[in-house]
Structures are given as C-alpha cells and as structure tokens.
Amino acid sequence: MSFGFRVTDTDGRARRAVMSTAHGDVETPAFMPVGTQGAVKGVTHRDLESLGAQILLCNTYHLYLRPGDDLVARRGGLHRFIGWTKPILTDSGGYQVFSLSARRTIDEDGAHFRSHLDGSPHLLTPEKASDIQARLGSDIAMVLDECLEHPSNEAAARLSMERTARWARRARDRFLEVRSADQAQFGIVQGSVFPELRKESAERTVEVGFEAYAIGGLSVGEPIDVMYDIVSQTTAWLPDDRPRYLMGTGTPEDLVESVARGVDLFDCVLPTRNGRNGQLFTSEGRINIKNARYAEDDRPPDPGCGCYTCRTCSRAYLRHLFATGEINAATLNTLHNLNFYLDTLRQIREAITFRRFESFRLAFHQSLSRQSLDP
Amino acid sequence: MSFGFRVTDTDGRARRAVMSTAHGDVETPAFMPVGTQGAVKGVTHRDLESLGAQILLCNTYHLYLRPGDDLVARRGGLHRFIGWTKPILTDSGGYQVFSLSARRTIDEDGAHFRSHLDGSPHLLTPEKASDIQARLGSDIAMVLDECLEHPSNEAAARLSMERTARWARRARDRFLEVRSADQAQFGIVQGSVFPELRKESAERTVEVGFEAYAIGGLSVGEPIDVMYDIVSQTTAWLPDDRPRYLMGTGTPEDLVESVARGVDLFDCVLPTRNGRNGQLFTSEGRINIKNARYAEDDRPPDPGCGCYTCRTCSRAYLRHLFATGEINAATLNTLHNLNFYLDTLRQIREAITFRRFESFRLAFHQSLSRQSLDP
Numbered sequence: 182m183s184f185g186f187r188v189t190d191t192d193g194r195a196r197r198a199v200m201s202t203a204h205g206d207v208e209t210p211a212f213m214p215v216g217t218q219g220a221v222k223g224v225t226h227r228d229l230e231s232l233g234a235q236i237l238l239c240n241t242y243h244l245y246l247r248p249g250d251d252l253v254a255r256r257g258g259l260h261r262f263i264g265w266t267k268p269i270l271t272d273s274g275g276y277q278v279f280s281l282s283a284r285r286t287i288d289e290d291g292a293h294f295r296s297h298l299d300g301s302p303h304l305l306t307p308e309k310a311s312d313i314q315a316r317l318g319s320d321i322a323m324v325l326d327e328c329l330e331h332p333s334n335e336a337a338a339r340l341s342m343e344r345t346a347r348w349a350r351r352a353r354d355r356f357l358e359v360r361s362a363d364q365a366q367f368g369i370v371q372g373s374v375f376p377e378l379r380k381e382s383a384e385r386t387v388e389v390g391f392e393a394y395a396i397g398g399l400s401v402g403e404p405i406d407v408m409y410d411i412v413s414q415t416t417a418w419l420p421d422d423r424p425r426y427l428m429g430t431g432t433p434e435d436l437v438e439s440v441a442r443g444v445d446l447f448d449c450v451l452p453t454r455n456g457r458n459g460q461l462f463t464s465e466g467r468i469n470i471k472n473a474r475y476a477e478d479d480r481p482p483d484p485g486c487g488c489y490t491c492r493t494c495s496r497a498y499l500r501h502l503f504a505t506g507e508i509n510a511a512t513l514n515t516l517h518n519l520n521f522y523l524d525t526l527r528q529i530r531e532a533i534t535f536r537r538f539e540s541f542r543l544a545f546h547q548s549l550s551r552q553s554l555d556p
Numbered sequence: 557m558s559f560g561f562r563v564t565d566t567d568g569r570a571r572r573a574v575m576s577t578a579h580g581d582v583e584t585p586a587f588m589p590v591g592t593q594g595a596v597k598g599v600t601h602r603d604l605e606s607l608g609a610q611i612l613l614c615n616t617y618h619l620y621l622r623p624g625d626d627l628v629a630r631r632g633g634l635h636r637f638i639g640w641t642k643p644i645l646t647d648s649g650g651y652q653v654f655s656l657s658a659r660r661t662i663d664e665d666g667a668h669f670r671s672h673l674d675g676s677p678h679l680l681t682p683e684k685a686s687d688i689q690a691r692l693g694s695d696i697a698m699v700l701d702e703c704l705e706h707p708s709n710e711a712a713a714r715l716s717m718e719r720t721a722r723w724a725r726r727a728r729d730r731f732l733e734v735r736s737a738d739q740a741q742f743g744i745v746q747g748s749v750f751p752e753l754r755k756e757s758a759e760r761t762v763e764v765g766f767e768a769y770a771i772g773g774l775s776v777g778e779p780i781d782v783m784y785d786i787v788s789q790t791t792a793w794l795p796d797d798r799p800r801y802l803m804g805t806g807t808p809e810d811l812v813e814s815v816a817r818g819v820d821l822f823d824c825v826l827p828t829r830n831g832r833n834g835q836l837f838t839s840e841g842r843i844n845i846k847n848a849r850y851a852e853d854d855r856p857p858d859p860g861c862g863c864y865t866c867r868t869c870s871r872a873y874l875r876h877l878f879a880t881g882e883i884n885a886a887t888l889n890t891l892h893n894l895n896f897y898l899d900t901l902r903q904i905r906e907a908i909t910f911r912r913f914e915s916f917r918l919a920f921h922q923s924l925s926r927q928s929l930d931p
Contacts, residue, residue: 227868252851262872493602501637504623509597
C-alpha cells in the first residue's frame with residue numbers, strides 16, 4: 182500500500198484522519214511510542230499492541246551504530262528484524278548527532294561525529310540519512326535537518342534554516358533513488374522562534390515536495406506560549422491534505438494544545454523515560470511513585486484509568502517495586518504512561534468526530550488543574 | 557480451603573498429585589518461579605499466569621527488610637499487596653541470612669545478622685520466622701532451618717541437623733499459635749551428604765509433624781550423583797501422602813531426575829537469573845544469546861518452543877537487545893526460560909498420567925545430549 186492521508190472529520194483546526202502506510206493505517210491524531218533501538222524500553226510489542234499503539238518510532242542513529250543498517254537489511258528490514266508488523270517511522274539520526282555537541286562538527290556536507298560507543302568517526306549527510314533509512318525499510322523516513330541550539334539569534338537561525346532547505350533537496354533526491362518499497366519521506370520545517378523564518382522554511386520545504394511535513398526545533402527550551410504560537414502559525418503554512426508531525430513533543434497538555442492548532446502526529450520519550458524514573462501521568466496530574474507518601478496508599482495510580490497497572494497494582498506496591506529496583510517497576514509504570522498517552526489521543530479523535538473537541542480540551546485542562554503535583 | 561495433597565497417578569516413584577492451598581490448587585510435580593521481593597524480575601503476574609505458573613515463591617528475608625512484614629500485613633497480606641491471587645510459598649529467610657556469612661552469627665536462639673541494605677542489626681529466630689510469614693499471609697510457610705556450608709564434616713553436620721530439629725519444634729509451636737487462616741507449614745530435612753543424618757533428620761521432622769516436607773541443603777556444591785542419591789534416599793523416608801519439596805534446585809535435568817526419585821515441588825532462580833544474563837534453556841541445550849555467532853541468526857531461540865519469545869523473536873534480535881542493554885532482553889529471555897521450565901513440568905505430569913515417564917525421561921536427556929553447548 183502506498184502512502185496516503187484522508188481527513189475524515191474536522192473540529193475547528195483539529196482534524197481526524199487516516200494515514201495509510203506500507204504496513205497499514207494509522208488513525209490520527211496519533212502518538213508514536215519511541216522504540217529507540219528497536220524496542221520500547223520495558224514493554225513488549227504485544228503489550229504495545231494491546232495498548233493500541235499504531236506506529237512505532239525508531240532511532241536511525243542508534244540502529245546505524247548497533248546492529249548496523251546493513252545487518253538489519255540482511256534480516257529483511259526493520260519490521261522483520263524486530264518483529265513489529267505495524268508502521269514504523271525512523272528519524273534521520275540528526276537529532277542524536279547534534280546532541281553529541283563536543284563530538285561533532287557540522288559543515289555543508291553534513292555532520293561529522295564520533296560514536297558515543299567507541300569513538301569511531303562517521304559522517305552523516307542528507308544522502309546517507311536517506312540511504313540508511315531505505316536499508317532499514319521504515320514506512321516513513323525523515324530528512325536530515327540541522328538542529329539548532331536554543332536560544333539562537335535570527336541571523337544564525339536563518340543560516341541554519343537555509344542549510345536545512347538545501348539538505349532537504351539533497352535528501353529528497355537521494356530518497357527518490359533509493360527508497361524502499363512504498364517508503365514515504367517527511368520534510369522538516371525549521372526556523373527557531375522566528376515566524377518569518379518558519380514561513381520561509383515551510384514554503385521551501387513544501388516546494389521540494391514530501392509526503393508530509395514535520396515541525397522540528399521546538400520543545401528545546403523556548404517558553405510554552407512561544408512554542409504554541411510557532412506551531413499555530415506553521416501548521417497554517419502547510420498543506421491541508423498532508424499530515425503534520427510535531428517532533429519530540431511533549432506533555433499531555435502540549436499534545437491537546439497542538440491538536441487544537443492542526444497537528445496530527447507526535448512522538449516523545451516522556452511517557453517511557455518518566456515511567457522508568459517513577460513519574461506517572463494521571464488524569465489528575467503527575468505523581469512521583471517513589472514518594473514516601475505512597476508507601477501505604479492502596480489506591481491505583483490513577484483511579485480513572487483502566488490499564489493493567491491500574492487494574493492490578495496499588496501505589497504502595499508500585500512504590501515498593503521502584504524502591505527495590507525491580508525491573509517490573511519500569512514495565513508497569515511505562516505501561517500506564519503509554520496507556521495514558523494513547524488513550525488521550527483516542528479521546529481526542531473521538532471528540533473531533535463528535536465535534537466536541539473544545540469541551541474535551543477544557544475538561545482535560547480542568548482535570549489537570551485539580552492536580553496536586555508531587556514536590 | 558485448607559491444605560491437602562491427593563496423589564492421582566504414579567509411574568515408578570514419580571507421582572502426579574493435586575496440592576490444595578488456601579488460594580487454590582497446584583498440580584504437581586510443579587515448579588515455583590521465584591518472586592524474591594514480590595515480583596518475578598522482568599515478568600508481570602499476567603505473563604506468569606499465561607505461562608501456566610500455579611504458585612509463586614517469595615523471599616521472607618527481602619520482604620521483612622523492605623517493605624516490612626507489618627506494612628504488608630496492613631495492606632491485607634502479601635496476595636493483596638502484590639496482586640497475585642494464586643498460591644504463594646514463602647521461605648523462612650534463613651537461606652539469605654546464612655548467605656550473609658560475614659554479617660551473621662548463629663547460636664541456639666537463632667541467627668543474628670546485619671541488613672545488607674543499611675547494616676541494621678536483626679535477630680531471626682524460628683519463632684520470628686513463623687511470625688513474619690504469618691503476617692505475610694503466605695499459603696505455605698517454611699520452618700527456619702540451619703543452612704550448613706558445604707563441605708562440612710559429619711560431626712558438624714550432626715550438630716547442625718540436631719539444631720534444625722530443635723528449631724523445627726519451636727517453629728511449629730509458634731506457627732500453631734500465629735498461623736494466618738489456612739496457612740500450611742513445611743518442615744525441612746537437613747543432614748548434608750550423610751545418609752544416616754538425613755534419615756534421622758527425616759524421622760525427627762516427621763515426628764514434629766508438618767503439612768509437608770522439604771529437602772534442604774542440597775545443590776550447594778556436592779557432586780550431582782551424591783545429590784541424586786541423597787534425594788532418592790530421603791524421599792523414601794518421607795510419608796507418601798505429603799508433598800516433597802526439593803529446595804533451590806535446579807537445572808531442567810535435575811528436575812526430571814528428582815521427579816523420578818519422588819519429588820513434587822521445586823523452586824530455583826536459574827530460569828530467571830540466567831535469562832537476565834542472556835542464557836537460554838532450550839530443548840537442545842543452553843545457548844548464550846550474547847554470543848557473536850547469533851548476530852545474524854534468524855532462527856527462534858528454540859525451534860521446538862511455542863512461547864511468545866520464540867514465536868516473535870529471532871536470535872539476532874534477542875542478541876541485539878542484550879548487547880544494547882534493553883530491558884526487554886531480560887523480559888523476553890525470562891519469559892522463554894520460565895516457559896521452558898513450566899512446560900517441562902507440564903510434560904512430566906502428562907507422562908506420569910500416561911505411565912510413560914521413563915520414556916519421557918530418556919527422550920529428554922537424549923535431546924539435551926545432542927546439544928552444542930556454547931563456550
């Protein structure tokens with residue numbers, strides 16, 4: 182099946198759609214759990230499917246280094262290698278490379294970096310990012326973009342945005358040569374917090390032409406209102422008939438607010454990473470399960486939740502598992518957090534269909550504002 | 557329901573039975589996964605149940621220190637605290653305390669030890685072990701026995717066996733006062749590798765009178781033939797109408813050989829601990845999944861196995877998960893190993909019912925002898 186996107190319902194700027202990929206459909210707005218190295222930490226594929234995960238994000242940087250894209254290709258591609266039959270999106274590897282800071286230099290060619298594992302030198306170019314993802318055989322590949330540090334001044338942001346635009350062309354040209362069967366490629370809009378740059382980036386990315394468009398370079402430390410404004414403006418400059426993907430964001434509140442501004446796709450490590458650290462997202466706010474106040478608390482983590490963890494575990498038990506370093510703490514907390522995220526998106530989709538997204542959004546924030554955040 | 561044991565089939569000295577406990581029946585011969593701190597490392601209760609686990613072993617030493625037996629009692633007991641509705645056996649805490657070596661001293665009163673967590677001083681007596689397990693509310697409690705180091709000479713083994721016998725009386729007396737509803741208590745036969753001492757220990761333990769009898773102090777370094785001989789002789793001195801539990805043993809081969817000698821119950825950390833370390837038990841022997849030879853091996857870990865791991869994961873993927881330190885490596889390896897153990901016991905029970913245990917035993921060892929053990 183080739184890539185497609187069909188909007189089925191709209192409510193204000195929020196929209197519900199079906200995104201078709203080579204490995205099946207994804208109902209949007211959708212959240213993509215992060216399976217960095219080909220696995221979501223602490224949760225099996227079986228559990229992910231039962232939670233309703235429709236698409237997985239895997240990190241090209243990690244898979245390129247271990248086990249290597251060539252090895253994955255010899256196994257028949259990423260789906261067969263990891264045994265995940267639904268859609269997979271791979272990032273370009275750029276974000277991880279740029280995060281290496283001391284270990285990388287950027288020029289027009291690409292990003293020169295040293296592996297965090299063994300210090301070996303590598304060069305990631307727009308072409309190579311397309312090549313690797315073609316070998317991985319993901320359903321959706323991302324272009325290599327330049328990820329700017331925040332804050333940056335407008336001149337630096339312009340130079341970076343322009344380089345990203347040139348790289349987008351190179352990445353697309355190579356992609357069209359090497360793409361795996363029915364693979365789609367998403368372009369990425371950059372431009373930091375400067376609306377004019379965002380607008381120009383959107384126009385230049387759309388001009389290259391991709392199956393869909395992502396918004397990169399947000400959730401990097403800018404004020405939340407600035408992020409929401411940039412999202413709101415950028416989605417308006419992107420075509421209505423293509424998915425819009427807000428990369429690496431965010432809190433449950435961020436997801437609801439971004440859907441209200443026309444975003445369709447999300448990924449974030451918050452539910453999984455915070456779960457491993459003992460922080461649980463609930464309908465009444467976040468709780469830190471390691472807190473001593475939960476030692477004798479027989480309530481489930483989220484009384485309003487029907488996930489396996491909430492059906493079978495008390496806060497007291499989860500605190501005990503976390504305090505004693507049990508692997509199951511990571512599993513049970515992550516199961517709950519992913520359920521919270523995926524269920525929030527399911528509620529969002531339903532609210533859009535019934536044209537009550539605004540009342541859902543209001544109730545969602547009201548519920549969270551009753552929260553008693555743990556210290 | 558009160559404790560019971562009903563033998564339904566015998567084949568040679570092997571027997572199949574139903575052991576009834578306050579939380580339901582256990583079909584024996586049975587293997588008890590070890591849930592040290594109230595959780596089997598890396599595997600949720602849901603997974604354990606789907607694997608066919610009928611009874612869990614939890615460690616009194618660990619639960620006494622964290623979260624504390626008082627806290628567990630306030631939660632309504634161990635079953636409610638950890639959310640496991642089937643039977644639970646608790647050990648006495650003795651084995652862990654004796655393993656602390658430098659941090660403990662033993663006298664007639666009991667074992668004085670310092671916590672491995674904070675160095676705090678504690679005294680574990682036969683009475684206290686009964687008290688703690690009553691508060692935990694396990695279905696089966698174990699008496700506190702003295703665990704002798706191996707090798708020991710016969711004089712030392714005699715003194716230790718005699719102390720264990722005196723402790724058994726004290727543990728039983730206290731148990732009868734404090735037991736939780738329908739809790740059963742198993743006595744433990746000691747006596748090292750000396751048949752005369754084992755015989756006397758069995759007689760003295762039976763004289764005290766317990767719901768069932770365990771064989772302790774084996775799998776501690778003695779030659780395998782010696783262990784099998786001691787097991788064979790000891791079971792003969794124990795009553796036919798009570799379960800026999802070989803503590804802390806062993807390999808799959810040990811289980812088959814011990815069933816042939818009249819043992820009904822087993823527990824061991826091998827399937828779980830080895831799973832976390834990357835060693836998988838298969839019908840053709842053990843494999844170390846971290847071995848480079850599996851990097852491009854698309855076969856399941858055990859081609860003859862139908863578990864979730866073998867149905868969905870290649871050796872190449874499991875090696876990748878282990879090499880990259882993914883939590884899922886522990887989960888998937890442990891799932892497979894527990895399935896191997898539990899399925900072996902299921903096959904044993906079936907073989908006994910159809911009176912073909914000897915041919916099963918022969919085929920089992922032949923299959924393993926075809927193994928190409930990893931270096």
